[in-house]
Amino acid sequence: MLVLGGVRSGKSRYAEGLAGNHRGPVTVLATGTAGDAEMERRIALHRARRPAAWAVVEEPLDLAGALEHCDAAGGLVLIECLTLWLTNLLCDPEPERLARERARLLAAWPTLRGDVIAVSNEVGLGIVPANALARRFMDEAGELHQALAAQSDQVVTLMAGLPLKLKGA
Amino acid sequence: MLVLGGVRSGKSRYAEGLAGNHRGPVTVLATGTAGDAEMERRIALHRARRPAAWAVVEEPLDLAGALEHCDAAGGLVLIECLTLWLTNLLCDPEPERLARERARLLAAWPTLRGDVIAVSNEVGLGIVPANALARRFMDEAGELHQALAAQSDQVVTLMAGLPLKLKGA
Amino acid sequence: MLVLGGVRSGKSRYAEGLAGNHRGPVTVLATGTAGDAEMERRIALHRARRPAAWAVVEEPLDLAGALEHCDAAGGLVLIECLTLWLTNLLCDPEPERLARERARLLAAWPTLRGDVIAVSNEVGLGIVPANALARRFMDEAGELHQALAAQSDQVVTLMAGLPLKLKGA
Structure with a gap:
C-alpha cells in the first residue's frame, strides 16, 4: 500500500493508524537521517507518536535489502518515508x-509476503523550481510513485488529514 | 465547512456560491491586508464579485474573536481566508x-451556532522550499487544516473550479 | 476533455492511452519548443512513446488556429500541453x-466537432513563489483550467499514474 500526501497532510498519522490496527508485529523502516536540528525534531515527533512495541529499523540507502529483511521476519512493515530515501x-x-x-x-515490491505501507510526499503540484536538483527530485519522486502504485493493491492520498482513495478497496 | 484548494482553483468562487444559496444574512470575514498593489488588486477582485448585501468585517489577527462576534449576530460567516490570517x-x-x-x-470552532465556511490555500504539494519561513508556513497551514477538518462537518477541495468531497455529504 | 496532474503524475501517459483507444486518426498538437537540452530530452521521451501512425503538429503560440485546423481534418486531437503554451x-x-x-x-473550445484531450500541469498547490512571473503563471494556469473545465465534458486529475474524476462519466 502506498500512502501519498503533501507536507503535514496527515499521511504518517493515517499510515500509523492503519499499522496500529494490524494484528501482527509492526516494524518501522525509517529512512530519514538527522542531518540538522529541524530534521531531528521532525524525527523525534514521529518517534514519540508511535507505540513502544513497534520495532524500528533505520536504513537510509539500502531500502530493498532492509525491506526484504523486515518482511522475512513477519508482520507489517511501515516505510517512513520514500521521499527521504x-x-x-x-x-x-x-x-x-x-x-x-x-x-x-x-x-x-511484488515479492513481499507480508503487508507493507509506504509513506511518501507528493511534491509535483507546485511551480516547477529553477533548481535542477529539485527538478530531478520531482521527476524521480513522480516516476517512483507511478511505478509503485502500478504494483500496489491500495493507493491513498491525504489532504487535511482526510484520505482519498486512488486505488483499491 | 472547510474549502481548500490551490491558487486560482476556484475555491473562493465555490464558497461564495454556497454562501449565496444561504437563506439568512452573510458576513464575510476578510483577513487580508492590502500590503502591496498586487494584494490590493486581488482583494478588489474578490470584493467586486460579492453581492452588495453581504456585510464585510476585516480582521487580520483576532480571527476567533471576530468569528464569535459575527456568529453571534446570526447568519452565515464566510472566512476569506485562513492562509492570509x-x-x-x-x-x-x-x-x-x-x-x-x-x-x-x-x-x-465547535461552539459556533451558525454555518461557517472557511476558505484556505492548500500549499503543501510542491517542492519543500529552502526558505525557513515558507517551510514553517507549510507546516502551520497543514496542521491547521488537519485540526479544523477533524472538527468540520464538510471538507471539500477544488481543482479547475471543480469540487472534490473529502468529508461530509 | 481536460487531463490535469502534477509533474510526472502520468497525465500524458493516461491521455495517450485514451487516444490510443480511439477509432479514428490521432493528431498530437505539440506546444513545447526545445529551448534547452533538458526540454529536448523530455520532448524526445514523449515522442518515442507515441505510435508512429499519429500525426504531429507543432504550434507554440497559435493554439486556437492549430486546434481548429486539426479538428477540421477529423479524428482526435491530443494537446501536449497547455502549460507549455x-x-x-x-x-x-x-x-x-x-x-x-x-x-x-x-x-x-465549444465549437470543435471531434474529440479533444488537453493535457496540462497543475501547478497551484505549492508555496506561492516570490518570483512575480511564476506567480503570474500560477494565476494564468489556474484561470485557464477553470475556464476550460467549465466547458469540458470530462475533467480528470492524475496522481501516481492513477486517475481521479473531477467531472463527467
Whole structure:
C-alpha cells in the first residue's frame, strides 16, 4: 500500500493508524537521517507518536535489502518515508546508486509476503523550481510513485488529514 | 465547512456560491491586508464579485474573536481566508501570538451556532522550499487544516473550479 | 476533455492511452519548443512513446488556429500541453498576446466537432513563489483550467499514474 500526501497532510498519522490496527508485529523502516536540528525534531515527533512495541529499523540507502529483511521476519512493515530515501540517494556520491536501488526496490515490491505501507510526499503540484536538483527530485519522486502504485493493491492520498482513495478497496 | 484548494482553483468562487444559496444574512470575514498593489488588486477582485448585501468585517489577527462576534449576530460567516490570517500571524512581532490565536480558533470552532465556511490555500504539494519561513508556513497551514477538518462537518477541495468531497455529504 | 496532474503524475501517459483507444486518426498538437537540452530530452521521451501512425503538429503560440485546423481534418486531437503554451505566451515579446490567444482558445473550445484531450500541469498547490512571473503563471494556469473545465465534458486529475474524476462519466 502506498500512502501519498503533501507536507503535514496527515499521511504518517493515517499510515500509523492503519499499522496500529494490524494484528501482527509492526516494524518501522525509517529512512530519514538527522542531518540538522529541524530534521531531528521532525524525527523525534514521529518517534514519540508511535507505540513502544513497534520495532524500528533505520536504513537510509539500502531500502530493498532492509525491506526484504523486515518482511522475512513477519508482520507489517511501515516505510517512513520514500521521499527521504530518494533525497539520500540523490545526495549520494555515487551517481548510479539511485537507479540501482530504485530497480532493486521495484523488483522486491511484488515479492513481499507480508503487508507493507509506504509513506511518501507528493511534491509535483507546485511551480516547477529553477533548481535542477529539485527538478530531478520531482521527476524521480513522480516516476517512483507511478511505478509503485502500478504494483500496489491500495493507493491513498491525504489532504487535511482526510484520505482519498486512488486505488483499491 | 472547510474549502481548500490551490491558487486560482476556484475555491473562493465555490464558497461564495454556497454562501449565496444561504437563506439568512452573510458576513464575510476578510483577513487580508492590502500590503502591496498586487494584494490590493486581488482583494478588489474578490470584493467586486460579492453581492452588495453581504456585510464585510476585516480582521487580520483576532480571527476567533471576530468569528464569535459575527456568529453571534446570526447568519452565515464566510472566512476569506485562513492562509492570509496565518501569514499575518507569522509576520507578527510577537512570536507566541500564532500559537495563541490558533488555539483560540480551534476552541471556538465547535461552539459556533451558525454555518461557517472557511476558505484556505492548500500549499503543501510542491517542492519543500529552502526558505525557513515558507517551510514553517507549510507546516502551520497543514496542521491547521488537519485540526479544523477533524472538527468540520464538510471538507471539500477544488481543482479547475471543480469540487472534490473529502468529508461530509 | 481536460487531463490535469502534477509533474510526472502520468497525465500524458493516461491521455495517450485514451487516444490510443480511439477509432479514428490521432493528431498530437505539440506546444513545447526545445529551448534547452533538458526540454529536448523530455520532448524526445514523449515522442518515442507515441505510435508512429499519429500525426504531429507543432504550434507554440497559435493554439486556437492549430486546434481548429486539426479538428477540421477529423479524428482526435491530443494537446501536449497547455502549460507549455502558456509559458510560451508569457515569454512572448507582445504582452497582450496571452489574453488574445486565451480568448481565442476559449471561443474555439465549444465549437470543435471531434474529440479533444488537453493535457496540462497543475501547478497551484505549492508555496506561492516570490518570483512575480511564476506567480503570474500560477494565476494564468489556474484561470485557464477553470475556464476550460467549465466547458469540458470530462475533467480528470492524475496522481501516481492513477486517475481521479473531477467531472463527467
